[in-house]
Amino acid sequence: MSLDATRLQSLLEQGDSAGCMQFFRGASEPERQGVARQVENWVTFISEVVREENSIRSRGTTEQRAAAQVATLAACSLSSLKKLRWRVGVKTEDDVAVLTDRRPAWLGDFVDHLLDATPPKWMDARRLVRAGLCPPPRHENYVLGMTSLMGGVGSYASDPSENRGRRGSGWNILSHLAAEPDLLELIWRLFELEGSGEMSLAAHDNYCGHTSDQSWSDALVTLMNQGTLPRERLLDASLAALERGFHPYRANWFARFHELLAPTKEELFARQSNYLRLLKSDQAATAAFALRALDQIDKQQSIDSVLLMDSLESVPRFPGKGLVKGALKTLHRIAERDPKARPRVARLAATALSHTAIDVQTAAIAEVARWGTTADSELVNTVTAAKTAVAPSVQSSLADWLASVTGSAAVSAKQLESETNRTLVEISPPPTPEFAVDLLAAKSELERRAKRIPPAWRAVAGVDQALESLNRGDFDFSCCTFTGSEIPRLDPAHRLVPIESWDELVDLASRLVETIDSHDDLERLYDGVSRLCDLRPADFVKRTAPLLRRILQIMERQLILPFADAEPAHSLLGVLLAWLNGDYGTIELRQDEKGRIEGQYTLGDLSRGLYPRRIPLIAQALCERGHELADRILRRCAVATLCAPTHRGGWIEPLELVARASQPRVLAEATDLEQVLALLRLAPEGRDEAARQLPKGEHPFLAALEATLIGGDRDLSPSLPEWLAHASRSARGDKNTRVTTSFRFQPPQREGSALIRLTIEPTPAPPAENLDLRLLPTCRWHLHDLRDWSDSEGVEFVRQQFLVHPVNQTPTIARGALRIATNLDWWQVEWANRHYLDPLIDPDVPLDEIGHLLLTVGLSAKQHGEATLATDIAIAACDDGRLDPSQLGAVLHRLLSARFILAARVARTLGQVARVSAVHEECVRIALSSSLRGDPAAMPRDMHALVEFLSELVIATQTPVDAAAREFLKRLTGSSKLARSARKILAFDRQPDPIRTRTLQMQIVSVRLDRAERWLSRLDPGSR
Amino acid sequence: MSAVQSYTYRYPFESALFDTTSEPAMRWATSLDGTSDDLFFDGRLRRPALVGQCLSLLTEIVRTRFHQPANPRLLDPVVTSGGGLLRFEGFSSCCGVYARLDLNPDAFDVELRGKGTTNVDFNNTMRVALRRLDDRHEARLQVGGTGITLTRDGDRIVERQVELPVRWIKGFCEVQAYQVRLTPHFDLTPLEARDLLRTLPKGKTARQPVFLTRMGRALRFAACDQRGAVKIEGTDRLRILAPLVGSSRAITVWYDESSQTNAWDFQFDIGRFIALLSPEVFRGFSGEGQILARLATGNWQDALPGVVDSLQWQSQFDVGRLALQRGVSESAIEAALAVLGARGLVGYDMTTGKYFHRVLPFELDDVERQQPRLLAARKLVANRSVRILHSVGDGWDVEVAGTDVEHFVRLRPEGDRCTCPWFSRNQGQRGPCKHVLAARLTVEGDASATLRELNTIA
Structure with missing residues (x-):
C-alpha cells in the first residue's frame, strides 16, 4: 500500500505540521520512500530565495517550512537528507517526535552528519540524544559544540523558556548544565580537544564571556565551588591541556583558567614537574605562565637548580622581552643561592645576548659579567658569537668582558664544572674593520670612471658634487636632484614588441x-586589436569562439560588464566584445525615487542590473578611452593607436610618435584623449631629432607635438592636446594653467554636467605644524582634487594610473599618500593602496617632497605589505642616491609633531633600512637627527623608541647628532626611557672618523657614477 | 567522482608511551598493509628532545589546513626505513606543505632496523608524549610489531577509519616532480633565520607574497621581487617551522624560479627536516598536474623495467651505475625514476639529488583513476574529439572539442598552448590542460598500458 501523494501535497501546502505527523504515523519504510522524492522537491522549492520589492525571503512560509521539515524527516533517506544540507535539521519537538515514530537505523549517522555541518548543528544533535533516540555520539563536535557561540550550552538559542533572548531570562551556562546534568561529563573532554574558529572555550569567552554568568571559566569555577567539579581535576586538566600544543590563542584560555583557580602553595608544589615541562613550551604565553608559577614556588621553596635551568634553556629564544628578562631574574636568583650553578647560569644568560631587545642584552651581559668566568671556553664562544648581534651600546660592555679573556686560560664547560684539566682555547680574532680599504686606489678608480662620463650627465647625476666633497674630505649625503624629465628614460631592454599575428592577439587576449x-x-593588446581588427580569417568565429564564450561567462559570473566601472577589466571586455562580437551592449542609467542611480546593462539575452559608484575622474577618462577604441573597432577601422607605448612604463619614443603622426589616417582617427595620452607619454630623449622629422600640417595635434618637442612659450589655440602639451612641459614649473574639456561618458547625477575637469593648479602647502590631511595631496601640482575620490580601488586601477603621465607621477603619488595616510592604522582593508608605492622603487623616478611624504606614511603604516614595501623603497633609494635624509627628517618631524604617526613603527622600519649597510645606517641617522626639532612635548608618547634607536645609531656610526637635535634633546629631562636615551646621545661628542667618512663618501660617488653610466648606456647601448 | 578515499588504517595497537624501569619507550603502531617488515625499527634515541620536537612539528603540519583553517583531519605520516635512514613524510591537510624528517644513523643506537614503508599511528597521547621528551632521560623508539601486549588494552587490532583525501595521496606523487627542480638559494645561520622568521607577517597579510632577498649585509623579506629573490606566499606555513631554528645547525633555502616552489631545509647533527611550500597558499601540490604529461606519454618506457628490477629499499639510487648496467642513457633512467616517483614507488631527496625507494601504503590505482585531467583527456581521445589539423615545423596544430566550442591546441617544442580558460589562467604553470593532454596522447600515443604493467610489478 502506498501513501496518498495528493493528500501529502495538500498538507505541505497548508503548512500543517500536525497533519504531516499524523500522515506518516506508523508508515513502513517502503511507503515513506514512495513519497520521498516529492517531499525532497517541495523542500527545495520552498527554500528558494525570492526577491521582492524591498526584501529578500525564502519562498515558503514559516508554517510551510515547518511542515516540510517534518515530512522530510519522516520520508527521506539518509543520503537525501545529506543532499538537502542546510535545509534539514531537528529544530522542534515535532521533528523529534516524527523520528521517534520512524526510528530509522541510520540515526547515528544522521547525528554525525548534523555535527559535521559548518557550523555544527549541536542543538539538533542534542535534541536527539536527549530524547534517547541515540547514544551520545563520539564525534568531537558533540563536545566542542557546547562552546558554540550561536547554539551551544547556555546560548540564547538553547533557552527552552518563553523568555528566550530577553534580558533577565536567567538562562546561562550554569542553568543549562543544571538542567542537563549529563553534559557535566563532557566538560572534561573540552580540556582534551582543541576546537577551532568559533568553537573553543577561548573563542566563547572572548566573544560572549564579557559577563561572569556567560563565561565558561567563571561557570567552571562556580561549579567547583559548589562541589560539582573536583578542584584537583580541574587544575590537572588545565595543565594537561597546555601540554597538547594547541594554538596559542586557545592555549591561553587554559593558562588563564588555571590562574583563575589560584592554586595554593601546596597545589603549586605538587605540580612543579608540570610547570617545569611547560616552561619548555614552544609558545611564549605558556612559557611565561609556567615561569610565573615556578617563580612563586621557587621564592617559597627553592627548586632544584639543575631542573630549573634545564627548563629555562629554551626561554631566551622567545621574542618578547618581558619573558626573557623574567628568566634572567630567575637565573640570577639561582646563581645567588647555588655557587655550583653559576657557570651554567652565565652560559644561559649569554644565549640571551642575541635577543633583539637592548634591555635584554644589557641584563644578559650583566649576568655574564657577574657569574661568568673567562676561563669557561663555551661561555667565551657564546659571547663571541653574539658580538655581531648585540646593539652598539652593549658592544662596549661585551668587548670589555671579552678583552679580559685575552691571555687568560679558558676551559670547556664540562671541565670547568669538574674543575679539572684546564686547557687553552682560541679566542676569535676581532672582525676586520669595515672601512679598512685602500682609499687612494679606490678614489683614483672613481675619478677615472668619472672622466669617461660627459660633464652634463655628471652634473645631473650629482657626480661632480660628490667628488668635490670627497676631495675636501667632507661627507655629503644630499640626494641627486634630477627631475626625471632631463634624463633618458627609454631602456632598450624594455622595448615592447608590437603584436604582429592573429594567434598572438588571441593568446594575449x-x-x-x-x-x-x-x-x-x-x-x-589595445594597439594590436586596433591595428588588426579588420583581419577576419575564414575560421574567425570558430577560432575566437572559446574566448568569446569565456568573456560572456565572466560577465555573467563575475559581473564585470563593459564600461560599467573604472576598473580596466571592464574596458577590456568592452573592447574585446566589440572585436569578437561586433556589439558590446548598452548601459541605461535611471534615477529611482530616492535619487539613487541604477543602471541596466543589456547584451542580447544577457541583462544585468548595476549600481554605478563614484569613480575618480582620471578613471572615467581612461574608461572613456576604451569606449572610443571599442567604437572604432566596431567600425572595423584598423589603424595604429597614437598613444600606444613603445617601452615599458607607458613611454613613447618621440621618433615613433612622429612616424605615427605622419600617417594622416592615424591622426584622423585619434581621439582627443589619445592625443593627450600620446603627448603625456612622450619620452624626454630624442626629441630634437624627432622635431626635425615632424611633418607640416594643419592638424592641431602636430602643433601640439611640435610645442612638446621644441618647447618654449607659444601662443596656442585652446584645443585640449595643445593645452596639455603646454601643461605637461610646465607641470614641474611654476605656471598656473587650467585645462578643461568635455567627455561623453558621464553619470547623470552630476546634474547634466558633461564636464570632467583635469585641473593643474598650485595649492597652498600644508602648514608646518598642524597637519591637515585634506591638504596632503595638494602640496604641489596635481591632476586630482579632493572631489576626485572613490570608495575602493582595485590593484589594476592603481597600476593603470602610472601609465598616464610617466614623467610626472607626482599626482598619483600624492593620491597614494592620501589614501595610505587616511588608512594608516588599517581600519579598513584596502589591499590596492600599497601599489601606489610601486613607482618609487624605480631609480629614475625622483623622490621629491611628495615622494618623501608617501615614503614616510608608508614607513609608518600598520599594514605589513605597505610598511615592507616602503622599507624596500627606502633601502633602494638610499642605495641609488635618491633619498634625501634631511628631507625625510623634515617630513618625519612634520608627521611626528602632528602626532599623526607612531614613532615605534618608524623606528622598526628604519631599523631594517639601517641594517643594510654603513651608508644606510648613516642616512637613517641623519634623517632621525633632522626630525628632532621643535617642542618635545608635541611628539608622540612612544617617541622613546625613535630616540633610543637614534642613540644606537650614534654609537654605531660614531657620529654625533646636529646642533638643532641636541637642543631638542637637552629639553628632555627626567628619568624616563626617552630622557635616558637623550642623555646617552648628548654624552657622545666625538668627532666622526675621517676614514669612515671618506669611505662612505666614495660609496656615494660610486652609486652616482653607476647612475650616470646607466643613463649613458641607454643612449648608446655599446658604451658600457 | 569521490574526492576522498575511504581508507582504514589498521593498527595492531595504539601508539603509546610507557615507562619501563629505566627509560620511557615510545611504541609506534604501524598499519598492517604489507608494505613493510613486521617490527620495523627498534632503537634508542640519542637526542630525544630534538626528535620529539621534529616529530611533533611534522604531525602539526599534517593536521593543519593552511588555506582554510578547519578541524584537523586524522592523517598519519608515512615512515620509510631503508639504507640506514628513517624517514617520516607527510602533507598538511591542505596539501600545500610537504614535510619530511630524515633521521640519519647518528640519531639512534639501533638494535633492529627493518625495511619498508608504512603509516604510523600518531594519536593524541603520542603527540603529548613527543612534547615531553627531554635529553636528560633516555628514550627508546619502537616502530611496528604485532605481538605486543599492552597492559591496558591487550593486543587487539585498532582500526581507524579515515576519509583520506585523494589529493593528499596525489600530493606524494606530485611533489617529487617539484623537488628535482629545486636549487639552493640561501644558506642561513640559525640567528639569521630566527630574526628573519620573526619579521613574517601574520593574519591575512600572511597570504601576500614576500621575497626573501639579501640586501647588503641584511637578509630580509622584501615586498617586491628582485633578482635572486625567493618568492614565498602563505607565510603562516613558514612561521610554523620557527621552533626548529634553535636546534638547527644551518638552514638552507631551496627554490625553483619557474614553479616558484620553495623548500626550507633545517640541518641537525642527527638528520634534517625539510618543508616544501607550494607556490600559493591555495594551491596544494596535488592539483598541480606536473606529472600528467609524463604519465600520459614519454620516452621512459624502455628504461622502466630495469629500474623497477633494481628497487631494493635503497636510500640513494646511483643513476650512472644503473645506466651502465642497463645500457640505457642516464636521462632515460632519470625519466623512468620520475615516473616511478609519480607512481609513489620512489621518493626524491633534493639534498643528495638522488631518488630513494619507498612504496606508498595507499591504493595508487585509485589515485590515477582520479587524475581528472588525464581521465578527461583519455575520454576526449576515446570520443574521437581530437582532430590533427597539420604539422608546423617540429610541432602540430590540433583541434579538440570543448563544451560548445572547438579549442585550438598548438603543440610546440618550446611549450604547448591552448585556447581554453584553464590554460589562459595558468599559462602552463600548473601542468597541461586536458586538451593539450588529449592532443599529446593522440600525436604521441598513450602510455597507460605500461603503467598498468608497472602496478602489477609493484
Missing part, C-alpha cells in the same frame, strides 16, 4: 581576460 597582470601588455 585570453590571458588578460583572466587577469590583467601587466598594463604594458594591456596597451599592446
